[in-house]
Amino acid sequence: MNDLVMLIPELILSGMSLVLLLVARRIQRTRLAAAATVLAALAAALASIWILSQGRNIAFGGMLVLDGYSQFFKVLIAATLALAALLSVRSLEGIPHGEYHALLLLAATGMMLAVSANDLLSLYLSLELMTLCSYILVGIRVEIPTSNEAAIKYFLLGSFASALLIYGISLTYGVTGTTDFRAVASALSGHGPGTNVLLLVAIGSVAAGLAFKIAAVPLHSWAPDAYQGASTPVAAFLAAGSKSVGLAALGRVCLAAYGSEAQVLSVLLTGLAGLSIIVGSVIALSQTDMKRMLAYSSISHAGYALLGLIAGTSAGASATMTYAFFYVFMTLGAFGVVVALGDRGEKLEGYRGLAAQRPGTAVLMLVFLMSLTGIPPTAGFAAKFYVILSVVRAGHIALAVLAVACSVVSAFFYMRVAVLMYMNEADEPAPSRFPAPVFAALAVAALVTVIGGIAPGTLAAWAVSP
Amino acid sequence: MTGYPVLTTTAFLPIIGAALILLFGSDRVARWIALGTTLGTFAASMPLYAGFDKASNALQFVESADWIPSLNITYGMGVDGISLPFIFLAALLTILCVGASWAAVQTRQREFYAALLVAETAMIGLFAASNLFLFFIFWELMLVPVFLLIGVWGGPGRVYAAVKFLIFTLSGSVLMLVGIIVIYRACGTLDFKALTLARASLQPREQAWLFAAFLAAFAVKVPMFPVHTWLPNAHTEAPTAGSVILAGILLKMGAYGFLRVSLPILPYGVHLFLKPMLVISAVAIVWGAYVTLVQTDVKRLIAFSSVSHMGFVTLGIFTLNRNGVEGAILQMVNHGIISAALFLCVGMIYERTHTREISDYGGVARIAPVYSTLLALFCLAAAGTPGLNSFVGEFLIIGGAFRTQAWLGAMAVWGVALGTAYLVWLFYRVAMGESNPALVGLKLELNAREMATLAPLALLTVCLGLYPDYVLSYVHAPVAQLLAAGVAP
DSSP states (O other): OOHHHHTHHHHHHHHHHHHHHHTGGGOOOHHHHHHHHHHHHHHHHHHHHHHHHTOOEEETTTTEEESHHHHHHHHHHHHHHHHHHHHTTTSOTTSOHHHHHHHHHHHHHHHHHHHHBOBHHHHHHHHHHHHHHHHHHHTOOTTOHHHHHHHHHHHHHHHHHHHHHHHHHHHHHHHHSOOBHHHHHHHHTTSOTTOOHHHHHHHHHHHHHHHHHTTOTTSOTHHHHHHHHSOHHHHHHIIIIIHHHHHHHHHHIIIIISGGGHHHHHHHHHHHHHHHHHHHHHHHTTOOBHHHHHHHHHHHHHHHHHHHHHTOSHHHHHHHHHHHHHHHHHHHHHHHHHHHHGGGGGBGGGGTTHHHHOHHHHHHHHHHHHHHHTOTTSHHHHHHHHHHHHHHHTTOHHHHHHHHHHHHHHHHHHHHHHHHHHHSOOOSOOOOOOOHHHHHHHHHHHHHHHHHHHOTHHHHTTOOOO | OOSSOHHHHHHHHHHHHHHHHHHHOOHHHHHHHHHHHHHHHHHHTHHHHHSOOTTOOSOEEEEEEEEEGGGTEEEEEEEOTTTHHHHHHHHHHHHHHHHHHHHHOOSSHHHHHHHHHHHHHHHHHHHHBOBHHHHHHHHHHTHHHHHHHHHHHSOTTHHHHHHHHHHHHHHHHHHHHHHHHHHHHHHSOOBHHHHHHHGGGSOHHHHHHHHHHHHHHHHHHTTOGGGOTHHHHHHHHSOHHHHHHIIIIIHHHHHHHIIIIIHHHOHHHHHHHHHHHHHHHHHHHHHHHHHHHTOOBHHHHHHHHHHHHHHHHHHHHHHOSHHHHHHHHHHHHHHHHHHHHHHHHHHHHHHHHOOOBGGGOOOHHHHOHHHHHHHHHHHHHHTTOTTSHHHHHHHHHHHHHHHHOHHHHHHHHHHHHHHHHHHHHHHHHHHSSSOOTTTTTSOOSOOHHHHHHHHHHHHHHHHHHHOTHHHHHHHHHHHHHHHHTTSOO
């Protein structure tokens, strides 16, 4: 089949972004741009599903692969994009609508290419496309100092991580003479595992570069600042999108390219996961800013999602896919409530007495918080069940106990929001009604969170690792 | 057999009612919807008692459907003689909770009744679940509604109590989650019945750790001696309906867990932990009773008495003989009835006097004779007076305890004596003597709604006291099977 046909989803997104750039000056109403983005995302999702039905394909001389794994994440990215665009209608004052949505679309294009990457170089290039757009998105509120500061921090640390990634890629090329995943794997099968020091450095660097994208400890320090400084929909887009793409890339690299070094990877991932879970949940306890709290929560969730990859099995990778999927919706939902409440939503204290003023919004937030904590019957519980099952199957029972113990710690800060909402008197006037697109995004996120908890098995059929 | 899935209907009717209330109800109609739903749920559970075969020890009214096929996890419901009485109790007590909250809850009624109904689904579902996965889902589903019931509609210290409750129970249950996953990895199934056969694939060492993991969850809920500290706060601060749910059902979930999971699936673990379990049960009975004696707050007194009474239950379970286990199950039902009734009594008078200090009462019998009569009935029942329900349960447990270790029986008898002391003394201080001047002029006597709320419990107290076979006839067969299947290794 024609290679270009395989790229229809990406072409739709980048095409729409060019259209938006061309007419940017004429777009006065933000809803028009948002509608165009949502439309493009839906079309891209449908196209991804259609390509999935064509079976596994390799395109562009081995640079890209289109399989169940890539298409699963492409649909997820399209959903992230659509929900983020819907959330953007609220907080876009003083921002050029056309350019903003064009950047979202381009970042999503990079994400989609990254999950399809079958070569270290195509992986690097598509991740760069995603990150470059993200830097600008974080700093797009030009007149706000914290936004600029966040963008610069994110850019500096991000460049460092990119350098690590390309360093690891070049070392891999030095050892194996190729950058293609399959070729790397077959070249490595000749070496005894754990013997080649250069290769270990290469793996460490690549893993570090990718760990930055998912904000795993110790490469997490950008996330709280970036989330706090960015406008909330951008923070949501980063928390959901960047994380799922980083996990997808890490999963594919671990299984497809460096599979022969499973032992080393397992140790590395155990460290990343364990540290992320502990640091994320403990530091979140002391946050008073909602977005910073969600940032630390997202760090600990990165750790939970990594648990699935430790086993190095395809069942484990499926668990991580499931986790990423459910995580995207619950985290977008939580950020969505922050968006819906406007300025009041950004401070923890702003949630005081919300349940009496806006019972519906409070129930939605409660569902997302339960899911983030991992309390059934929500998707967050199903996700945790899958990854912990995978850890136990790999024999790391102590890690499983650590993971669940930290989820009790996380219950402290998630439920603190519930306490504020339900058990305190409001000291601010009720927030204004939020626009219909925001409501639509919240409804979709809540539906997936609840249905995913009641019938998690339906998704598992789709979560097929490479 | 009837034409519809009885257990699923019974379990999920309440949550549908909760959704209706949240979506369409105003504060005005919320309580009516709640009353209708709880009555409907109770009615829907009727075929269970009519069609139940008491001679069989198998699960009945079994329903099964694929749920997560890739993991071989099914949606499975079924009841046996051990779980059936608790479904009855849960369905009944929730109706009474609606009755007790009718006038007492004035703020945010929609959310109150929705939380209550979600809790009812969790309670019924837990006792109806026939596999460990579903059991865990319902176990955790209970958490948030009760957390909200305590924290939103409770007394002055409600937030602290609610958070303490949440963290204690969650800490226990996450360890249970790891335990469930370890069992699943070893046995490949989570179905209770299949697990009794597949338990052989669990190594003794594994069983010991698993028992400890499940113990963490169950002990917090019962609550057993060192981890009971959430209970006085939660029960005292909760609104009446919350206390009724907590004392009536939630505490039984832990003991039920021992009967459903620990005994049949982890016999070696039970064997290993037997002595410590018996000792802390005995400590809970006596120590709990002494602490109860010195309480000056009515609600706190009843709350602490639960620690002592639930000590009888765990003592009975871990005697591992027929008398002890059957007595424990009967006593769970009895305690569910009596402590619920006592909390209702306290709640009703609190609505009028707004004080829980015992010293603020006195001579209530002169002002409210009917109320005092009922209070006397429930106090005597709780104290284990012959002819009332608690007597039979405690008698069986003490008999079982004497058979295991004489000193355990002695401790239990001591506990009964102390129980009589604090309950009769409570009644004496509240109802007897000269009327407290502050109370004169208050309309303390119960109205028709409140009498109707207490009447079913009074009736059950007397009936089960005179004819305990109403419950015991259900439990003979499953308990015999439980003990025959070799709780000892």
